[in-house]
Amino acid sequence: MKLSIKPVRPCPLRTPAAATPRSVTSAATTDHHVIRGCTIAQPLTQPNKKSIQKQRVWEWERLLEPVDTNSASTSGRGFPSNGFASYNKPVRIGQKWMEYQGIQNWEGLLDPLDNKLRSEILRYGHFVEAAYKSFDFDTSSPTHAKCRFPQNTMLECSGLSGTGYSLTKYLHATAGIQLPASWIEKAPSWMATRSSWIGYVAVCQDKKEISRLGRRDVLIAYRGTATCLEWLENFRATLTHLPDAQPDQNPDSSAPMVESGFLSLYTSRTAKSPSLQEMVREEISRLLQTYGDEPLSITITGHSLGAALATLTAYDIKTTFNRAPMATVISFGCPRVGNRNFGCELEKQGTKVLRIVNTDDLITKVPGFVMEEDADVESNGNVQVSSGLPSWFQKRMEETQWVYADVGRELKLCSRDSPYLNSMNVATCHDLKTYLHLVNGYVSSTCPYRPTAGTVMNNHNREEVMV
Numbered sequence: 210m211k212l213s214i215k216p217v218r219p220c221p222l223r224t225p226a227a228a229t230p231r232s233v234t235s236a237a238t239t240d241h242h243v244i245r246g247c248t249i250a251q252p253l254t255q256p257n258k259k260s261i262q263k264q265r266v267w268e269w270e271r272l273l274e275p276v277d278t279n280s281a282s283t284s285g286r287g288f289p290s291n292g293f294a295s296y297n298k299p300v301r302i303g304q305k306w307m308e309y310q311g312i313q314n315w316e317g318l319l320d321p322l323d324n325k326l327r328s329e330i331l332r333y334g335h336f337v338e339a340a341y342k343s344f345d346f347d348t349s350s351p352t353h354a355k356c357r358f359p360q361n362t363m364l365e366c367s368g369l370s371g372t373g374y375s376l377t378k379y380l381h382a383t384a385g386i387q388l389p390a391s392w393i394e395k396a397p398s399w400m401a402t403r404s405s406w407i408g409y410v411a412v413c414q415d416k417k418e419i420s421r422l423g424r425r426d427v428l429i430a431y432r433g434t435a436t437c438l439e440w441l442e443n444f445r446a447t448l449t450h451l452p453d454a455q456p457d458q459n460p461d462s463s464a465p466m467v468e469s470g471f472l473s474l475y476t477s478r479t480a481k482s483p484s485l486q487e488m489v490r491e492e493i494s495r496l497l498q499t500y501g502d503e504p505l506s507i508t509i510t511g512h513s514l515g516a517a518l519a520t521l522t523a524y525d526i527k528t529t530f531n532r533a534p535m536a537t538v539i540s541f542g543c544p545r546v547g548n549r550n551f552g553c554e555l556e557k558q559g560t561k562v563l564r565i566v567n568t569d570d571l572i573t574k575v576p577g578f579v580m581e582e583d584a585d586v587e588s589n590g591n592v593q594v595s596s597g598l599p600s601w602f603q604k605r606m607e608e609t610q611w612v613y614a615d616v617g618r619e620l621k622l623c624s625r626d627s628p629y630l631n632s633m634n635v636a637t638c639h640d641l642k643t644y645l646h647l648v649n650g651y652v653s654s655t656c657p658y659r660p661t662a663g664t665v666m667n668n669h670n671r672e673e674v675m676v
Contacts (some may be wrong), residue, residue, distance in 0.1 A: 214403045299332075299421055300325045306423035310506055310537045311561030314618050321653035322620070330565065330620075333428075333510040333539045334645045335373075339367035340408050340432040340515070341641065348397065352438055354405035363409065373418030374411040374428060378492045381409040382485045382518070384438035385473035386445070404482040406479035407431055408515065410492050412500070424504035427496055429489070429522060431515030433542075434642075439514060446576030448548055448610040452476070453528055465554045466610070467547035468576060471517045475525075490520055490529055497530060505534040513572060514643045516543030519557075519563060520616065527558040538562040538617065544572050545579075545613035562617025566648060569624040569638040578611040582621035622647040626657040633646040 302309055302325065309318070309326055318326045343363055345352045358366040360376050383404040393401050398454035408431040419425050434440055449467035493507070506524060511519040520543065523536045536559075543564050555562060566573045624630040624638050629652055637643055651660045 212447065292321040300328045301421050303423045303442060306506065307535065310535055311563060312535065315410040315563060319620050321619065322651050325552055327648060329631055330539060330648050331645060333508060334541060334641065335369060336428060336430040336514065337510055337512050337541065338434065338641060339364060339369050340430050342367040344406060344432055344435055346435060349398040353399055356406045369399050370501060373413050375414045375417030376409050376411045379406060379483060380403060380408045380410065380488050380490065381482055382474045383479055384442050385477035386438060386441055402436050403438055403479060405436050412496060424506050425500055427507045429509040431511030431518050433513030433515050439474065442470035442474050443514060443574065444471065463548060463550050465551040467521065471521060471546060475518055475521045483485045486525060489525065493526055494528065507534055507536045508539060509536065510539040510587065512541040513639065516540030517546045522544045523560045524555055525644055527560050535562050541565050541641055542567065542570055542572055542639050544575055545577060545615065547616065548612060548616035552614050564617050565620045565622065565644055567622050567638055567644060567647060571635050574638050577611040579614060622651055
């Protein structure tokens with residue numbers, strides 16, 4: 210074991226709250242100390258930032274992995290053979306599981322980031338990564354837009370063995386828009402693919418894992434945008450009313466609304482393929498009948514488009530099932546999903562949403578715009594805005610169907626805080642592996658990155674940037 214101090218951006222810590230580091234380089238000022246390195250770590254190899262910028266995503270990801278040559282249990286790159294990095298060892302949640310699922314909105318767990326919560330976020334992130342690895346991106350393949358692996362071995366084939374979860378259902382999403390007939394005749398067949406594999410449902414079945422988690426966990430994991438029609442749906446950015454939303458008695462308040470394209474992908478169906486909504490409802494109904502009498506949680510996770518669908522799925526589950534268990538969304542790089550009243554509905558039904566956001570990620574700032582920052586919700590559910598804008602102006606802006614709101618609690622990260630990810634482009638800032646890398650290294654808002662943190666940049670063969 211060696212002490213390793215890395216030159217990173219200064220992270221000011223207030224003297225009364227500063228933890229005593231093992232080894233620091235400090236510059237005393239009247240208000241704070243500047244900490245440039247404060248952790249114990251294995252020796253690292255500093256990557257060349259200039260070379261990183263010249264590499265494609267799948268190439269520079271290799272450079273982000275500090276190699277632990279002293280660990281005999283790893284595969285030679287600092288990672289154990291099961292695909293989980295050594296820093297992501299399972300931690301016991303037990304009776305505090307509801308706290309880590311957000312029953313108190315993760316108060317006291319985000320700043321600084323609780324290590325148990327960090328481990329759980331990374332664990333769910335790996336399930337999303339498995340959805341990416343399992344999807345067939347090859348447009349020349351006969352199984353394009355389908356899952357490449359059998360259901361009973363998908364997790365193992367995608368590198369997630371020993372999770373304690375068993376897959377119970379594959380999920381498909383269908384685009385509601387269709388290309389014009391004249392386009393379909395001339396375009397390749399893959400451009401007109403309406404239904405595609407987008408994720409899966411899995412249930413924790415291992416007794417030791419159930420004991421560690423403190424309950425049986427039902428998992429729904431979604432990948433991000435992959436097909437041509439999914440991209441087109443993403444650009445249908447105006448808000449639309451939720452079909453099952455209860456009408457508001459107050460004529461001056463707007464109804465819950467969500468992005469048109471996301472809702473279309475969740476509710477559209479064809480003669481041969483049921484909608485994603487129908488598949489989720491059918492499977493959750495079956496699982497509630499099977500496990501409803503024991504401690505149960507539903508965790509929906511996804512990246513990008515998958516994060517938006519995860520939010521809609523959670524809302525739909527809590528709306529459809531009167532006795533639904535606690536539903537939690539762990540989202541990575543989620544675009545805006547709905548308006549402020551949609552967020553209020555999520556709060557009222559008890560859905561907990563933890564949004565992991567990279568401030569350098571453009572996708573988290575679209576679609577639409579946020580008109581105000583501060584708002585309170587009265588007991589009757591009406592939104593009281595303290596933006597200082599006249600109410601008539603706010604109403605006219607909402608009528609444009611472009612006024613969104615961020616929902617849930619936010620874990621705010623930043624690519625620039627990592628010594629490995631400086632000067633990254635839009636695509637790499639949005640990449641799921643970048644998110645997992647930042648979660649692994651984040652400490653707090655005053656010391657945003659552990660300079661000697663391990664990374665989660667696993668080996669993979671895909672060359673596409675997943676968005």
